[in-house]
Amino acid sequence: MLEKWKLREVIVLSVLAVVFAVVYLVFLQFGNVLYGMFGLIGYDLIFGIWFIVSIIAAYIIRKPGAAFLSETIAAAIEVMVGNAVGPRLILSGMIQGIGAEAVFAATKWNNYRPWVLIAAGMGSSVTSFIWGYFISGYAALSPGYVTAMFFVRLISGALLAGLLGKWLSESLAKTGALNSFPIGKELKRGKPENGITA
Amino acid sequence: MFLHEFNPSVKAFTVIVCVLILSVFFDPVTPFLTLVMTAAATFIFGRVSFKRWILLFSPFIFMAAIYIWSALIFSKTIEGETILWSWGIFTLTEEGFLRALSLGMRVLSFTSLSLLFILTTKPTEFLLSLMQQCRLSPKLAYGIMAGYRFLPLMKEEFEIIRSAHRIRGVPKARKLSEKMAELKRYAVPLLAGAIRKAERTAMAMESKGFTGDKNRDFHHKISVSWKDWACFTFFIGAVLGSAYISWLFGFLQLYNGEL
Numbered sequence: 001m002l003e004k005w006k007l008r009e010v011i012v013l014s015v016l017a018v019v020f021a022v023v024y025l026v027f028l029q030f031g032n033v034l035y036g037m038f039g040l041i042g043y044d045l046i047f048g049i050w051f052i053v054s055i056i057a058a059y060i061i062r063k064p065g066a067a068f069l070s071e072t073i074a075a076a077i078e079v080m081v082g083n084a085v086g087p088r089l090i091l092s093g094m095i096q097g098i099g100a101e102a103v104f105a106a107t108k109w110n111n112y113r114p115w116v117l118i119a120a121g122m123g124s125s126v127t128s129f130i131w132g133y134f135i136s137g138y139a140a141l142s143p144g145y146v147t148a149m150f151f152v153r154l155i156s157g158a159l160l161a162g163l164l165g166k167w168l169s170e171s172l173a174k175t176g177a178l179n180s181f182p183i184g185k186e187l188k189r190g191k192p193e194n195g196i197t198a
Numbered sequence: 199m200f201l202h203e204f205n206p207s208v209k210a211f212t213v214i215v216c217v218l219i220l221s222v223f224f225d226p227v228t229p230f231l232t233l234v235m236t237a238a239a240t241f242i243f244g245r246v247s248f249k250r251w252i253l254l255f256s257p258f259i260f261m262a263a264i265y266i267w268s269a270l271i272f273s274k275t276i277e278g279e280t281i282l283w284s285w286g287i288f289t290l291t292e293e294g295f296l297r298a299l300s301l302g303m304r305v306l307s308f309t310s311l312s313l314l315f316i317l318t319t320k321p322t323e324f325l326l327s328l329m330q331q332c333r334l335s336p337k338l339a340y341g342i343m344a345g346y347r348f349l350p351l352m353k354e355e356f357e358i359i360r361s362a363h364r365i366r367g368v369p370k371a372r373k374l375s376e377k378m379a380e381l382k383r384y385a386v387p388l389l390a391g392a393i394r395k396a397e398r399t400a401m402a403m404e405s406k407g408f409t410g411d412k413n414r415d416f417h418h419k420i421s422v423s424w425k426d427w428a429c430f431t432f433f434i435g436a437v438l439g440s441a442y443i444s445w446l447f448g449f450l451q452l453y454n455g456e457l
Contacts, residue, residue, distance in 0.1 A: 002335045002337055002338060002410075005337070006400075007337060007341075007400045007403060007404055007408070007410060008396070008397050008400040008401070010335075010337045010338055010341045010400075010410075011341045011344055011345070011396040011397070011399055011400040011403075012393055012396045012397065012400075013341070014338065014341035014342045014344065014345035014396075015341075015344070015345040015348055015392050015393065015395070015396040016389075016392075016393075017342070017345065018342070018345035018346055018348060018349060019345075019348075019352065019388075019389065019392055022349065032257075032260075032261065035261075035264055035268075036264055039264075039267075039268040040268050069338070073338075073342055076342070077342070077345075077346065079312075079315075079316065080316075080321040080324065080346070088213075088214065088217050088308060088312065089312075090210075091214065134221065135221055136301075136305075137224070137300075137301050137304065140297045140298075140301060141268075168385065168386075168389075171382060171386045172386060172389055172390055172393070175386060175387070175390040176390075177389075177390035177391075177393045177394050178393065180397070
């Protein structure tokens with residue numbers, strides 16, 4: 001898969017993954033606070049943030065595997081930096097990445113409109129929830145609560161991963177740092193009045 | 199054999215298999231016994247100090263406590279369970295209590311296995327091992343190593359941006375909208391800088407002859423021997439042994455839909 005990638009793209013993907021791994025770790029603490037306040041559903045409120053790198057990497061690089069790889073690497077880095085959830089977290093990352101990747105795959109990695117990005121965020125919500133259901137024992141909770149958790153996570157995935165990821169990628173493209181990537185070229189072509197400087 | 203010499207890829211595989219086995223069962227005893235054995239192995243064969251271990255472990259005790267609390271309060275009550283305590287809408291049954299305890303112990307046992315891996319593995323060796331044993335693409339592996347080295351640089355850049363904002367008299371964010379704007383003011387330049395640096399790094403690597411070819415040589419060779427698989431067998435045996443003991447005492451339950 002990576003043979004077709006330029007080294008530039010691979011390194012940018014890795015750097016994004018590393019940066020967001022740190023962001024993810026910070027949000028884990030924040031999640032713990034919400035968890036203490038609202039119980040398990042507290043995590044679901046901000047769960048979307050943990051899928052954001054998939055959306056950003058896919059939106060910027062636009063190649064098969066970007067969403068999956070970035071999320072997987074971010075999880076691996078979280079483990080290496082020292083998150084006690086450990087190697088299992090890499091599996092969680094892969095599963096979250098698969099959710100987003102599946103949505104991009106369904107559009108043959110050709111469509112990066114807002115609704116696709118939102119759907120990709122929700123895709124991660126779905127796969128991560130199924131995984132969490134088995135690994136964290138959500139089955140022990142009452143069905144109504146689990147259903148509420150699922151919908152909260154779905155919305156969180158749409159907003160915090162899909163929309164926030166889109167917005168952040170576009171803000172980045174406006175700085176000109178992404179000019180050699182499709183997203184930067186698109187912005188240049190589409191809206192020349194924005195005054196982008198290389 | 200010490201855990202530092204345990205091949206990192208095989209070690210990671212061992213931990214993942216142990217976790218998968220543990221998640222099949224649902225009782226408090228199996229994860230508890232695994233937890234004790236894993237912690238003992240970390241101290242004896244990993245030469246990790248208790249202080250360092252407990253520092254990383256303690257947040258998870260807190261988490262497990264919340265887990266138990268959450269499972270107690272929000273758990274469903276099934277007809278015909280022994281009621282221990284009841285107050286208003288909250289009912290505590292013996293079965294519910296065991297379930298909550300199982301959940302908590304499960305989290306802690308996963309944590310101890312993970313700590314065993316983290317505290318005895320160097321990130322670089324893990325990546326080298328992944329390249330040499332699991333055929334991870336060198337492009338990706340060296341990309342990750344480069345990205346990893348960016349972290350301290352980004353911290354430095356963050357300080358610079360903060361000082362720059364302060365010198366120019368940017369007021370402190372108070373309202374939520376101001377906080378969002380502040381977040382953007384930091385995140386966008388930091389990320390843009392990182393991406394620019396990444397492109398330069400890629401160019402530098404290519405100009406030094408890095409092709410990303412999988413058939414490359416390594417200065418630091420990491421091998422797998424029978425000892426690694428012996429270690430693997432030992433850990434899997436320990437987890438299965440815990441399950442067996444739990445079964446002897448009549449606690450063992452398979453994890454299935456009814457929970």
